[in-house]
Amino acid sequence: MAIRERRQIVFDAEEICTSLQNVRSIDGRSELPPVRPVRIEFLPEKNSVLVQYDSGASGNYPPLTLSGAMLAVLLMKCCSIRRVPLPRHGHKSLEVTDNAVVLSIDLAAGDGVGG
Secondary structure, eight states: OOOEEEEEEEEOHHHHHHHHHHOSBSSSSSBOOSSOOSEEEEEGGGTEEEEEOOOSTTOOOOOEEEEHHHHHHHHHHHHHHTTOOOOSSSEEEEEEOSSOEEEEEEEETTOOSOO
16 A cells, blocks of 8 residues: 555635735736735635625725635645645645635655655
8 A cells, every 4th residue: 555645734714814915816817906805704515715805995895706726726825925835746635614724735655745
């Protein structure tokens, strides 16, 4: 049997808010609102996150739903900014729970770390 390793990085609501503030664009084209979200709602049944912004003096920003690839890119960019190493060759998956998003990385012996 091959040796397998599973890493899990857990992002709670506060960490999602910080990630959205630190990452200006997810897809390289559209900009994220330049204000801090006021509410993060985890939607496990849709494997997504609903981000709500204050519609006060700083602008009126509609709610933003992040799921799938967009959510994964946001979290991996956050890890990069915070210098959390992510193996390139590991299989990455996301799970949205009632109070967090879990980024899992599965590695087989010899997959390596980093570079």
